[in-house]
Amino acid sequence: MSEILLKNCRVYTMDESVPYAEQILLKNGKIAQLGTRDDNLASNNSVQEMDLGGQTVLPGLNDSHLHLLSYGMALSTVDLSDVSSFRELIAKVQNYIDNNNIPKHEWVIGQGFDEENLQEKDFPTREILDQISQCHPVIVKRKCTHVSGVNSYALDLAGITAEDNEKIEGGKVYLDQDGKPNGVLAENAQNLLSHILPSYSEKDLEKYIKLAGEAFIDKGLTSVQSDDLKAIPGGEDMIMNAYLSLAEKGELPVKVNLQLQLSSEEEITTFIQKYSPYFQSSVTDYLNFGPLKVLLDGSLGGKTAALRQPYLGDQENFGIVTYTPESLDSLLDCAARHHLQIACHGIGDYAIELFLDSIDKIQAKFGGDYRHRIIHCQLTDLDLINRIARQNISVDAQPDFVGSDYGLLEERLGFARSINTYAWKTMLDKGINVSGSSDCPVEPFDPRLGIKAAVTRQDANNNPCGGWHPWEKVSVFEALKMYTVNSAYATFEEQVKGKLAPGYCADMVVLEEDPYSTPPQELDSLSVNKVFINGKIVK
Amino acid sequence: MSEILLKNCRVYTMDESVPYAEQILLKNGKIAQLGTRDDNLASNNSVQEMDLGGQTVLPGLNDSHLHLLSYGMALSTVDLSDVSSFRELIAKVQNYIDNNNIPKHEWVIGQGFDEENLQEKDFPTREILDQISQCHPVIVKRKCTHVSGVNSYALDLAGITAEDNEKIEGGKVYLDQDGKPNGVLAENAQNLLSHILPSYSEKDLEKYIKLAGEAFIDKGLTSVQSDDLKAIPGGEDMIMNAYLSLAEKGELPVKVNLQLQLSSEEEITTFIQKYSPYFQSSVTDYLNFGPLKVLLDGSLGGKTAALRQPYLGDQENFGIVTYTPESLDSLLDCAARHHLQIACHGIGDYAIELFLDSIDKIQAKFGGDYRHRIIHCQLTDLDLINRIARQNISVDAQPDFVGSDYGLLEERLGFARSINTYAWKTMLDKGINVSGSSDCPVEPFDPRLGIKAAVTRQDANNNPCGGWHPWEKVSVFEALKMYTVNSAYATFEEQVKGKLAPGYCADMVVLEEDPYSTPPQELDSLSVNKVFINGKIVK
Incomplete structure (x- = not known):
């Protein structure tokens, strides 16, 4: 592949050792070199130069949990x-x-x-x-x-x-x-x-996957971590075949890390036997597998999230857990034996505590750097957050939930308990790897909405004034980090993507505006002008 | 002292376990209790209630380095x-x-x-x-x-x-x-x-200290960490006497931690012999002592900050260091023998490296939790920042310097090197305790200016657009933390001040506006309506 030199741009690399650059040389789909205004990076005449007219370049965005x-x-x-x-x-x-x-x-x-x-x-x-x-x-x-x-x-x-x-x-x-x-x-x-429920063919699924992937790229996503195996009850094999087939044909529009929702030891064992050959050597870097996705409770909205204290005004209702402590232990033990990272859907504090207890046990038994994850992690307290930090568990946060849910939280939990929800800034400050996600189709997949919501803690109408529990607002840099570096860390790909540094994949987004000069409430209107995956222009 | 109940306010406690409250009960100069809208804190009829009409309450602000x-x-x-x-x-x-x-x-x-x-x-x-x-x-x-x-x-x-x-x-x-x-x-x-140079009487000094202290309170500072011993050459004793006398009379308007600028082992030993009785048992909590202040290099503006590479366009000039490596080792060794925390004025990367080398030696020899400090810490790189984090060294940052200096940095250091200056967000993310200061009279003491500058990275005219090296912008929460929790940590007072939690000093600022609802560029116009020190209204 020929070399491309992007010039005259503001590159926020998200790489802490060289946080800013003004030109980038791409070679064979990777970042070859970075420079500032004073450098001359073009190594030979065959380099294709592209003047970006002062636009902003960021690493491609990565949604850490959606469907x-x-x-x-x-x-x-x-x-x-x-x-x-x-x-x-x-x-x-x-x-x-x-x-x-x-x-x-x-x-x-x-x-x-x-x-x-x-x-x-x-x-x-x-x-x-x-x-x-x-x-x-x-x-x-x-x-x-x-x-x-x-x-x-x-x-x-x-x-x-x-x-x-x-x-x-x-x-x-x-x-x-x-x-x-x-x-x-x-x-x-x-x-x-x-x-x-109605049935789908593999061809149908391929069509849906391509449609969704193309929509994602349009808004600046170059990678998504997708929990899809249960999209069709009993359809795991067809879904796997659709993904593998698209990857083999080179037709996956966006890079996908498939999160494996498997609910029993038997399902895990069967799945691993069948598909583990693909885990080690992926067909392309467009398709990777893991973690095991475990669904542990419901939602605060549906009053099914599992709480340690009952729902306000509904003293009998503590929500629902899908596993007993024993069956969860046993499931996670099975996952650990198969060397699987585990991502647990946990919204209520009881579900989160249950998961941490279980993780304590398998970590004590098996050890290893698994970066287990809690998806949502909505209702916490400082003790839970400290445990999450100590166990190096990542949190997959959905900033857009704040705008949708803040009105509901006081109603469901009472004011005092609502103070301890969506505590992403506190988590970041404790060193927890908090990544950004939409949970699409629960919320729209557009990562610009999530970035705006993380920074403003407001809904689409910019309410509440000043942002909801505003001490938990993150900076623009942190919001970008959630959708790049931190999402990559969650899948063990922090040496490959999420930053623009020599040797990294040339997955990039070119924005008309500079997010740092954009008023926070307008972050959802940044113009995604170009998108690169592996050095190729895909938008 | 009677009890005071502050009601109907938005209290950002800066206490991570209870980050927000809506009423505060004060008792004997301390915070007794916090509550939300649903609580009833008044324990008896003698409680004086104060309705704050929805105003914002923060811990009193603390400037970690000024004169x-x-x-x-x-x-x-x-x-x-x-x-x-x-x-x-x-x-x-x-x-x-x-x-x-x-x-x-x-x-x-x-x-x-x-x-x-x-x-x-x-x-x-x-x-x-x-x-x-x-x-x-x-x-x-x-x-x-x-x-x-x-x-x-x-x-x-x-x-x-x-x-x-x-x-x-x-x-x-x-x-x-x-x-x-x-x-x-x-x-x-x-x-x-x-x-x-002209001479001053102790009475003159008392007058100046009171004038300055009153001005500080007016802008919301309840504590300052002040480097004053060298304000008058040879005037250390007179300055100490003025401070001690004001403290004994209860006439210090603001709480002061006196930073001890002493330049030789002899000066240290003499000073300690004379004044150490005051170190252990302060006269009041208005006056505390330490750290030793060491002046290691100059300023980037004056081309006297000590650099590892020469000033741009001035290839012979590496700046000035005030100590050789050996004399610095010896000075710090002496300080360690006297159990002194050390705060080093270090602006250039060479000075910072020299200090870290020396601290390595005394830490290896003496150990202990000294929370040594680098004041300014302007030109760094990732290795230096990692060393600072590893050694648990605090950084006393001056956010206002960005606006004053950003035009100068490229000129003094070249663009690429300028990227690694004032890297406060990177430092915070590494877990470094970065506190906020003005270095007044170098910059105006008004902490609202510093908070604005830390959040915007802009000068008084809101230049440059989007902020200078904007990935280093901090959030409003972080800026407030720099001037409260982090300043208190730097003087080992994190159990006493910097937060609003039961048992803490009732040092507080009441703001008309909520800083989280205030556009960043207007943070310097927050109205300081009331100030409390030890539960007393001082403004």
């Missing part, structure tokens, strides 16, 4: 993130059915509603969803995907009854006054639908 | 910080003489000029200063106080000749084309004036 395939699939579902009443929800899904002429008996899937934004402040039950259609199975998923509502058609199709509550661990079939399922399913109760 | 007495004395000298040519400088000093009817033969002292801001870009020589007066001794000090210009009257009075250059260590008498002193004196050469 690429779910997002791709969501492109063919109804987006409910903007509905504000049951009436609107019903109308939007009905329009979708009409506009797309969805045949009777075919699934209709909506996602992204947030009952906090609904006038009714409640989950949609079958009574509501039956108003959409009684001749299509209908499911609408909460934005966190931990709670769904289904209509009577779907309930009947799946054969769900009140008695299922006795069979499910870590989940709940909600009942109406007569003791019958009301259509709301939380956590593992959603699996009762697995056998009847 | 309180020099500032007080400067109130009776000519302020030259705003002159932009020799003509203006001459006119301003002449006006001062005329307006104050300064009798012939009496000293005229000006301070604060910066040759970078003068049209002539040069130090004022005797030729210039003779135009002010030939019948008054005149001295004008550079803002850094490391370089002065004197007129012919003063030169002759002191009997300074070219031959003095052979006698002075760590200083320089500048010469004209004829080989005669041109009136410019750098570093220790300034001591040649000691015996002829």
